[in-house]
Amino acid sequence: MLLKILGRGWLVASFGFLLAPILVVVGASFTSGSLLTFPPEGFSFRWYQEIVGDEKWMAGLTTSLNLAFVSALGSTAAATAAALGIRRLRRGGTATGFLLTLPLAVPKVAVGLALLGLVVAFALNGTMSGLMTAHLIITMPYAFVAVSAGVAQLDRFQEEASRTLGAGPVRTFVMVTLPQLAPGIAAAFLFSTIVSFQEVSVTLFLVGPGTNTLPVRMFSHILDSADPAVASISALVVIATYVLLALFVVVTRRREAAGRKGVAL
């Protein structure tokens, strides 16, 4: 009994530790004062109105969403192709997979510097194409890990069964392989989007005047001012991300539950 209470307490404390900074930001965003403080002075939506009305923030948001969508689409497609390709390798599959996830272990600053060199070499510095290329490369390992988990679950015999039933390779892929890979592909897209959307350190090297992303704008904003606008934006981004993740969990849970119910019957 005591152990159970202690365990519960530990759990609550852990989550508290993880979530406290976020609560501070969200709390601070409702201040009515003009300085970033906690606890907030009074309560108002002043800073939310401020950011919504500000062209600078909205442009940043548009840039970030575009960037996240396009790079997530690209990296998910590439990761899916890579994971399926690796499955077909006779040997070296594990090594190739490891290689694809290796960028996760490289310091972001080094990646940023390297990508800057690359982007400059192709005269893409400061352009949206350059940023998209960079984000595609950054998000690819995340997408790859997510899709690989799905690919590992695929049953080779189902694809063979499809072939023996008269379906060619394309029909087999569309009707049998892809539907079973859907949750993994969705997860890959979701993670890529989130990673791209909140990426700062690499992006800092690559943005130009017309391509400032939202997080980069936030970063430069707090460098020279202390108003709570950044807190309001952060709060919005955090909430949007959590809603997205929660939706994903609910949907996959429902799929799993449907599967389990079937087996039990």
Added chain:
Amino acid sequence: MSSIRISRACRSYGSVQAVNDVTLDIHDGEFFTLLGPSGCGKTTLLRSIAGLERLDSGRIVVGDQDLARVPVHRRPLGMVFQNLALFPHMNVDQNVAYGLRARGVSRAESRARTADALDMVALGGLGRRQVAELSGGQQQRVALARALVTEPRVLLLDEPLSALDLQLRQQMQVELKRLQQRVGTTFVFVTHDQDEAMAMSDRIAVMNGGRVEQVGTPDELYQRPASRFVADFVGDSNLLDGVADAQNGKPTLVGAGLSACLPRSVPPGQQVTLCVRPESISVDAAAPDHDCRVRGLVTASVYRGSSVRLFVASEADFEFLVDVATAHGGVPVGSTVELSWRSRDSWAVTENVPSDDGMALH
């Protein structure tokens, strides 16, 4: 008429000859089984027929079509997989209709044929169910319906019953055999279970180390095994290894610490294995025509319902398996008995030297 003709098929993986110079003729409408221990090449051979594996050399002809350049999805075959490989994201109807739709059959016609196929396997009305909601036996039948609905020339089955428990497996064996007789499709069935093979097959090819050891009806394999391996693998038997000799003008085997009459003449000096089935041996009941006799000590006795299996050690320490009818009465463990049999109830196997009496490999 032959349904499948396999000639000189070879396939190796590295240094392992998985399929080694196999030639087979499978007849139209036949229930044909590839039987052998794991790793004998039976599954590789089956998958080569389906086109899921490539042969290094050799030909496979179905009907009058050489399959060498025909891709998997254009072959006139159906296949049932070991794990069934039903599509979990489709319901029963969609699973069964899959092959029809893939082959361009119209929606209306495929609906009707799907319903017929499900009726055929006694699953009528369950089309809307999810695959996961069905029992193991029902899933088995969905896999059969799915493979048969396209009316393939040949149905390939890769140990589809191995995941079932014994009782259900025996029930499915009978169902499968009945189904095959009703639809008249050629079945090529792969199994390592000799009981299963014997129960269902019209003919069986026994495979070992990538080669076909013998092709024959279950009765031929049991009564007249072509090799020591077949005699050992198909059914229980007492295998006495020795050298042929002639004593008192009669062909005799000398070895295993005894000399026993051979059922046919074998050139003296030749290696020979005498195969005596446990039910051919009498205990302490030698009739005048029992020309083979040996004394032994009963070391164990196992009750098996209609019969009792005795383990009898001869003086040379060869362990005989003997089945006696339960009605015969018990034989106490530790007693000394006389075993006897008619040489014509036994079978002599001379390895690698085909003779004229049923020994020739297919």
